[in-house]
Amino acid sequence: LCFLSENVSLLFKLYCLTVMTLVAATYTVALRYTRTVETELYFSTTAVCITEVIKLFLSVGILAKETGSLTRLITSLKENVFGSPTELLKLSVPSLVYALQNNMAFVALSNLDAAVYQVTYQLKIPCTALCTVLMLNRTLSKLQWFSVFMLCGGVTLVQWKPAQATKVQVEQNPWLGFGAIAVAVLCSGFAGVYFEKVLKSSDTSLWVRNIQMYLSGIVMTLFGVYMSDGAQVLEKGFFYGYTYYVWFVIFLASVGGLYTSVVVKYTDNIMKGFSAAAAIVLSTVASVILFGLQITVTFSLGALLVCISIYLYGLPRQDTTKIQPSETKSSKERLATV
Numbered sequence: 001l002c003f004l005s006e007n008v009s010l011l012f013k014l015y016c017l018t019v020m021t022l023v024a025a026t027y028t029v030a031l032r033y034t035r036t037v038e039t040e041l042y043f044s045t046t047a048v049c050i051t052e053v054i055k056l057f058l059s060v061g062i063l064a065k066e067t068g069s070l071t072r073l074i075t076s077l078k079e080n081v082f083g084s085p086t087e088l089l090k091l092s093v094p095s096l097v098y099a100l101q102n103n104m105a106f107v108a109l110s111n112l113d114a115a116v117y118q119v120t121y122q123l124k125i126p127c128t129a130l131c132t133v134l135m136l137n138r139t140l141s142k143l144q145w146f147s148v149f150m151l152c153g154g155v156t157l158v159q160w161k162p163a164q165a166t167k168v169q170v171e172q173n174p175w176l177g178f179g180a181i182a183v184a185v186l187c188s189g190f191a192g193v194y195f196e197k198v199l200k201s202s203d204t205s206l207w208v209r210n211i212q213m214y215l216s217g218i219v220m221t222l223f224g225v226y227m228s229d230g231a232q233v234l235e236k237g238f239f240y241g242y243t244y245y246v247w248f249v250i251f252l253a254s255v256g257g258l259y260t261s262v263v264v265k266y267t268d269n270i271m272k273g274f275s276a277a278a279a280i281v282l283s284t285v286a287s288v289i290l291f292g293l294q295i296t297v298t299f300s301l302g303a304l305l306v307c308i309s310i311y312l313y314g315l316p317r318q319d320t321t322k323i324q325p326s327e328t329k330s331s332k333e334r335l336a337t338v
Contacts, residue, residue: 013266016259017263019259020260020263021282022282023252023255023256023259024279025118025283026282027252028109028118029290030248030249031105031109031249032113032287032291033245033290035109036110040240040241042239042242042243043225043228044103044107044110045103045224045228045229047249048102048253049218049222049224051102051250051254052214052221053218054251054254055257056210056218059211059258062258063076080212087212088216094191094194094213095214095217095220096220097191097194098191098217099217099220101184103224103228104181104183107177108121108178108180108181108184110177111174111177111180112172112177113291114284114291115280115283115287116158116299119158120158122151122154122280122306123182123185124188124192125148126151126152128188131189131190131192131193143315144313146312147308147312147313150308151306151309153302154303154304154305158299195209195213209261210261225238280303280306
């Protein structure tokens with residue numbers, strides 16, 4: 001990651017979006033692989049926890065580079081992290097929601113093909129749109145609302161006759177998978193917009209905010225490990241079933257999380273949609289090669305509609321990188337602006 005000023009170039013934004021796209025596509029396929037091919041299935045809750053720990057250490061390292069000296073780093077941590085319990089509490093909200101979202105991703109990819117997951121997960125865009133309107137005092141154009149409904153139609157087609165994976169022999173529960181995605185979608189929309197609002201409502205360093213969030217995240221995910229797999233973890237060990245592939249998935253999740261926070265800080269949550277279309281295509285191609293995925297006509301049409309809707313939704317209409325003054329319009333007025 002580069003160390004940024006507030007005025008970042010368009011080239012840098014495109015670079016971040018490109019990296020996020022590649023990481024998202026690779027992560028989806030790699031995670032699907034570890035949940036269907038590995039003989040000794042690892043605990044997904046521990047993987048989510050380790051991801052938060054790695055993101056914390058990476059953020060501390062980047063903040064150290066940003067501050068320039070160990071003394072200033074320690075001062076910054078004392079003032080903004082350990083000396084600000086209110087701010088820690090504020091960032092614990094997205095931490096909890098993101099922890100739930102990440103665990104739901106493991107459940108979903110244990111029961112759905114990577115390509116089906118990737119397309120259906122794009123329902124997070126209408127959810128994000130609604131949260132953006134209600135929480136950030138923004139309005140959406142007619143074209144953007146149209147793209148939201150187009151996306152819902154595309155997702156419906158994907159689920160109407162799902163593509164089949166011939167090389168996956170594990171028992172799957174599609175209803176559980178889609179239920180997990182529904183929870184992840186709600187979490188993604190709310191947490192992303194909440195975090196964007198916190199980031200852009202003050203001049204606090206992005207990396208300080210990340211550290212605040214990841215500290216809370218570690219506590220939340222450790223609690224998740226205890227509640228979900230506590231007895232088995234004690235019996236088999238925290239790192240049971242871990243392979244090089246599992247560590248690779250954890251690495252991708254860590255890097256992807258950091259790049260996502262950069263994109264949210266310097267663009268917005270809507271811009272993240274640009275990378276999603278390309279990630280769908282890449283993960284679908286990879287699923288065909290790795291899992292013998294057989295693409296159906298309805299799946300292809302649905303995926304195409306999703307990609308087009310994401311493109312239309314992201315077309316520039318106004319400066320969405322700044323938070324608009326609050327109370328300029330009521331929630332009903334903003335929702336009705338179509």
